[in-house]
Amino acid sequence: MLYREAGQFKTNYASDLAVFPILQDRMGIAAILLVAFVAVPYFGNDFLLQAIMIPFLIFSLATIGLNLLTGYTGLLSLGTGAFMGVGAYACYKLETLFPGVNIIVWIVTAGFASAAVGVLFGLPSLRIKGFYLAIATLAAQFFLQWCFVRIPWLFNYNTSGAIEVGTHTLFGIPITGPNATSTTRYLIALSIVVVMTWFASNLVHGRIGRMWMAVRDMDIAAELMGIRLLPTKLLAFAVSSFYCGVAGAMLVFLWYGGAEADVFSINQSFFILFMVIVGGLGSLLGSFLGAAFIFILPIFLRYVPPHVGMSIFPATVEHITFMITGGLIIFFLIVEPHGLARLWQTAKQKLRVWPFPY
Amino acid sequence: MRAPSVAEIAAGDVLLAVEGVSLAFGGVKAVSDVSFDIRKGEIRAIIGPNGAGKTSMLNVINGFYHPQAGRITFKGKTRRAMRPHAAAAGGIARTFQNVALFKSMTTLDNIMAGRSLKMHKSFFWQIFRHGPALSEEIEHRKTAEEIIDFLEIEHIRRIPVGKLPYGLQKRVELGRALAMEPDLLLLDEPMAGMNLEEKEDMSRYILSMNNYYGTTIALIEHDMGVVMDLSDRVVVLDYGRKIADGTPDEVKKNKAVIDAYLGVAH
Ligand SMILES: Nc1ncnc2c1ncn2[C@@H]1O[C@H](COP(=O)(O)OP(=O)(O)OP(=O)(O)O)[C@@H](O)[C@H]1O
Numbered sequence: 152m153l154y155r156e157a158g159q160f161k162t163n164y165a166s167d168l169a170v171f172p173i174l175q176d177r178m179g180i181a182a183i184l185l186v187a188f189v190a191v192p193y194f195g196n197d198f199l200l201q202a203i204m205i206p207f208l209i210f211s212l213a214t215i216g217l218n219l220l221t222g223y224t225g226l227l228s229l230g231t232g233a234f235m236g237v238g239a240y241a242c243y244k245l246e247t248l249f250p251g252v253n254i255i256v257w258i259v260t261a262g263f264a265s266a267a268v269g270v271l272f273g274l275p276s277l278r279i280k281g282f283y284l285a286i287a288t289l290a291a292q293f294f295l296q297w298c299f300v301r302i303p304w305l306f307n308y309n310t311s312g313a314i315e316v317g318t319h320t321l322f323g324i325p326i327t328g329p330n331a332t333s334t335t336r337y338l339i340a341l342s343i344v345v346v347m348t349w350f351a352s353n354l355v356h357g358r359i360g361r362m363w364m365a366v367r368d369m370d371i372a373a374e375l376m377g378i379r380l381l382p383t384k385l386l387a388f389a390v391s392s393f394y395c396g397v398a399g400a401m402l403v404f405l406w407y408g409g410a411e412a413d414v415f416s417i418n419q420s421f422f423i424l425f426m427v428i429v430g431g432l433g434s435l436l437g438s439f440l441g442a443a444f445i446f447i448l449p450i451f452l453r454y455v456p457p458h459v460g461m462s463i464f465p466a467t468v469e470h471i472t473f474m475i476t477g478g479l480i481i482f483f484l485i486v487e488p489h490g491l492a493r494l495w496q497t498a499k500q501k502l503r504v505w506p507f508p509y
Numbered sequence: 510m511r512a513p514s515v516a517e518i519a520a521g522d523v524l525l526a527v528e529g530v531s532l533a534f535g536g537v538k539a540v541s542d543v544s545f546d547i548r549k550g551e552i553r554a555i556i557g558p559n560g561a562g563k564t565s566m567l568n569v570i571n572g573f574y575h576p577q578a579g580r581i582t583f584k585g586k587t588r589r590a591m592r593p594h595a596a597a598a599g600g601i602a603r604t605f606q607n608v609a610l611f612k613s614m615t616t617l618d619n620i621m622a623g624r625s626l627k628m629h630k631s632f633f634w635q636i637f638r639h640g641p642a643l644s645e646e647i648e649h650r651k652t653a654e655e656i657i658d659f660l661e662i663e664h665i666r667r668i669p670v671g672k673l674p675y676g677l678q679k680r681v682e683l684g685r686a687l688a689m690e691p692d693l694l695l696l697d698e699p700m701a702g703m704n705l706e707e708k709e710d711m712s713r714y715i716l717s718m719n720n721y722y723g724t725t726i727a728l729i730e731h732d733m734g735v736v737m738d739l740s741d742r743v744v745v746l747d748y749g750r751k752i753a754d755g756t757p758d759e760v761k762k763n764k765a766v767i768d769a770y771l772g773v774a775h
Pocket residue numbers: 534537538539557558559560561562563564565566606
């Protein structure tokens with residue numbers, strides 16, 4: 152009984168409504184935040200921050216975005232990459248048109264452009280579902296990617312066709328561009344992700360989250376209870392695309408430092424979808440677990456074997472990674488559609504009753 | 510409060526009336542020229558053999574199907590067809606013949622979802638889950654808990670309803686409908702597949718709702734014992750047509766009804 156709520160009684164609804172009603176959970180969250188905000192930047196080297204933590208945070212945010220749409224509302228989208236791209240290009244345009252405003256404002260504001268585009272491509276969701284909707288979002292993916300290449304205004308007519316990130320500062324400290332340290336960029340990414348995760352958690356635990364899940368589980372019953380399907384689905388598209396858009400802007404401005412259209416290709420969409428599936432449909436925690444798994448596992452496979460004296464060709468590592476990831480996705484689809492998040496819950500349940508079997 | 514007597518119901522206000530409603534799916538005539546009314550405060554049974562058009566009738570009443578002909582008057586307003594959202598907002602709730610719960614959500618969330626229409630705090634407050642959004646959530650949680658107490662489902666509050674046995678699912682579904690605080694509650698075979706004890710419980714809930722909250726109920730049920738005990742008036746459908754309408758006793762003696770149930774050829 153390492154982990155349990157014995158003796159923790161809720162005497163009012165407010166405390167029972169808390170997202171983490173159990174003390175150990177709250178302490179766990181506090182510990183994670185402490186490690187993330189203090190220990191990681193203090194002890195972490197450039198490699199950890201730049202190659203692992205920053206992208207992990209960005210992909211987690213995009214995964215939360217897609218999870219709100221696919222996991223919580225049951226609407227499959229293959230346009231995640233493009234919606235991320237809309238955020239990135241919008242941020243770039245805003246930043247170059249209004250250089251006086253702080254870049255963090257534009258990174259977040261870019262999400263609104265993405266949300267608007269998401270709503271537009273979400274309109275067919277009233278009439279079509281499942282695979283057919285996925286195909287509609289696929290059309291969005293290709294159309295938007297075409298725009299990123301063919302509309303030079305979007306990348307300010309750069310001959311390279313790429314968007315480039317200049318140096319921006321906050322209180323005199325560079326936060327984007329070549330002069331910004333990975334620590335600063337990490338802390339900014341972390342702050343954005345923490346706040347947006349908190350918002351997402353509040354949404355899914357309240358009326359709006361219940362409406363999304365109701366539409367996902369039984370749309371007819373939801374409709375007959377007075378939940379309007381189209382506005383509910385469009386809200387999911389808007390919020391989801393907002394998250395993906397901010398993630399896209401962060402990807403360019405806080406990680407890559409520049410990007411071309413093919414960063415936001417269909418591959419990116421699938422990459423995020425895999426994170427959602429492996430992490431767990433309809434789970435915020437799962438979004439982080441999925442992003443960690445899909446993104447960090449290959450890095451692990453690449454760097455750990457040489458350290459323990461095994462020499463594997465990079466190409467072999469690539470193949471192994473593909474095979475493992477593919478195998479895991481199939482495993483999760485068949486055995487545990489609720490992903491790593493559900494495995495974690497099961498483990499927690501076991502701890503709660505340990506040493507008894509139940 | 511107490512249940513209205515037969516005489517009071519006969520004299521009572523009409524809450525909902527359908528007139529000459531016809532509904533066809535391609536060549537299949539599910540409902541043909543049916544008229545009846547439901548008065549405030551009564552339990553109105555709709556019975557008939559399989560495929561008689563009972564479920565279709567409920568779907569017309571809450572706007573899921575739009576009839577090809579006829580009129581529907583609800584709370585004094587006459588329409589050619591209801592719309593789901595308008596019906597729900599106007600106070601029509603329902604349960605389904607084959608349980609249509611939100612399977613992966615908990616009992617509590619299913620019931621809370623039933624209160625969606627009554628919760629209005631904006632997206633802005635929702636993302637903070639503080640201030641007005643939180644007090645609204647608490648206020649509705651109290652109502653949800655009252656319903657949970659009433660239906661005696663405290664022990665399954667936190668369980669995803671998909672994992673519950675059928676009888677309990679039916680009960681949660683009733684709770685979700687109750688959460689809408691409906692003026693008119695449509696129950697499509699609420700006791701199908703239940704054992705005797707479960708049926709008695711369910712009958713008790715239906716009667717108390719009717720008695721204490723004054724909820725008007727339209728009930729589809731195959732168990733004649735239940736129908737005769739619970740309902741104030743009965744309408745009988747067969748092959749989409751209305752063949753009888755009256756008190757349980759009148760209907761029981763009706764020749765057409767006896768024939769329909771014994772399967773006499775028309
Ligand atoms: N969506 C639909 N599409 C086509 N036909 C339908 C549809 N819904 C109902 N029907 C047909 O309409 C007729 C009436 O069906 P309905 O479900 O209303 O009967 P019911 O009285 O509820 O029967 P039961 O007691 O079996 O539930 C049946 O012949 C049925 O096959």
